[in-house]
Amino acid sequence: MNRSNPFELGPIRPVDEAGSLLIRTTRGCPWNKCDFCVNYKGMPFSIRKMEEIRADIEAAAQYYNGRAFDSCFLQDGDSFIMKTSDLLEVLKLLKQHFPTLTRISSYGRAQTMTTKSLEEMKEICNAGLNTLYCGMESGSDIVLKNIHKGTTAKELIHSGSMAKDSGMVISEFIILGLGGQKLWKEHALETARVLNEINPDFIRILTIGVKKGSGLEKQLAEGSYTLQTETNLIEEQRLLIEHLDGITSYYKNHHGVDLLMEARGQLPEDKEKLLAIMDRYLNLSKEERNIYTLGKRTGLYNCLDDMDNKDLRVQVEEKLAEIQKLYPGQLDEVFHYLREQVV
Numbered sequence: 001m002n003r004s005n006p007f008e009l010g011p012i013r014p015v016d017e018a019g020s021l022l023i024r025t026t027r028g029c030p031w032n033k034c035d036f037c038v039n040y041k042g043m044p045f046s047i048r049k050m051e052e053i054r055a056d057i058e059a060a061a062q063y064y065n066g067r068a069f070d071s072c073f074l075q076d077g078d079s080f081i082m083k084t085s086d087l088l089e090v091l092k093l094l095k096q097h098f099p100t101l102t103r104i105s106s107y108g109r110a111q112t113m114t115t116k117s118l119e120e121m122k123e124i125c126n127a128g129l130n131t132l133y134c135g136m137e138s139g140s141d142i143v144l145k146n147i148h149k150g151t152t153a154k155e156l157i158h159s160g161s162m163a164k165d166s167g168m169v170i171s172e173f174i175i176l177g178l179g180g181q182k183l184w185k186e187h188a189l190e191t192a193r194v195l196n197e198i199n200p201d202f203i204r205i206l207t208i209g210v211k212k213g214s215g216l217e218k219q220l221a222e223g224s225y226t227l228q229t230e231t232n233l234i235e236e237q238r239l240l241i242e243h244l245d246g247i248t249s250y251y252k253n254h255h256g257v258d259l260l261m262e263a264r265g266q267l268p269e270d271k272e273k274l275l276a277i278m279d280r281y282l283n284l285s286k287e288e289r290n291i292y293t294l295g296k297r298t299g300l301y302n303c304l305d306d307m308d309n310k311d312l313r314v315q316v317e318e319k320l321a322e323i324q325k326l327y328p329g330q331l332d333e334v335f336h337y338l339r340e341q342v343v
């Protein structure tokens with residue numbers, strides 16, 4: 001809670017929820033052990049009391065004074081850990097105070113959702129929580145174990161399929177590079193296999209940036225995890241897309257950390273278009289790939305077409321020459337440093 005918002009807010013929300021009403025149902029994450037994640041580091045997990053949530057919804061209704069929100073995101077890490085009856089009560093209150101809401105969303109952990117029955121999930125969906133963001137990250141059991149995700153591919157398939165069957169719109173987040181150099185093929189192929197089983201509505205791509213203070217930073221220092229280069233990451237993404245079959249998901253590079261933001265489209269019809277975008281980058285000369293990558297990582301470029309802009313190109317080339325002089329032979333490390341700043 002702060003002076004401008006008379007109700008409590010959590011630290012994060014998905015990119016697509018920028019304009020949504022935010023209501024906090026839990027604090028932190030009940031797991032909080034994934035090696036790549038520092039979102040809730042040091043924050044003890046708790047389920048907020050119903051009285052607190054009710055008071056926040058009422059305070060938000062007063063604060064926004066009739067604003068017609070069409071979407072609401074329930075913060076923080078896993079609203080499904082609430083008792084189903086409490087969650088249903090929250091959804092009822094939200095609908096009462098914000099009658100224009102058509103979409104209510106939340107993060108949900110696979111392990112938590114597998115404790116609910118399909119009937120409960122249907123009841124939750126019918127009460128308004130109709131959009132689920134699931135941090136799948138990888139479909140590989142080896143990668144999931146290495147990063148201490150606390151879930152298995154089987155649980156991911158079960159929870160994702162159940163959420164879909166309940167009527168929810170589901171997004172699966174995938175992290176490129178999570179398998180490192182050793183497991184990139186396994187990561188891409190197993191992730192494609194699990195996605196093919198679930199057929200989520202959205203596949204949302206994120207690219208790894210190893211955060212300071214994370215478990216993955218430790219693995220990197222010890223040498224048990226090794227970073228993919230930018231080119232490797234696109235090869236990995238190409239392999240993933242190539243093996244997505246029989247599904248009707250919308251595939252989306254959706255975060256500023258993703259190198260090829262233009263790689264988004266409806267499967268299966270846009271699969272060739274997505275692969276062509278990967279190939280366009282991979283077929284550039286090494287020097288051109290460095291120019292594009294630096295332009296994107298420094299915010300000068302948004303997409304490959306921006307390389308045709310002569311003014312921007314001069315600026316990127318100057319930066320590249322400067323970096324190569326200051327950090328000879330360390331371009332991959334510089335690119336990773338720049339990625340880590342935006343995740």
Ligand code: SF4
Nearest residue numbers: 029032033034037077
């Ligand atoms: S990635 Fe999700 S489940 Fe893992 S620690 Fe972070 S918030 Fe929790």
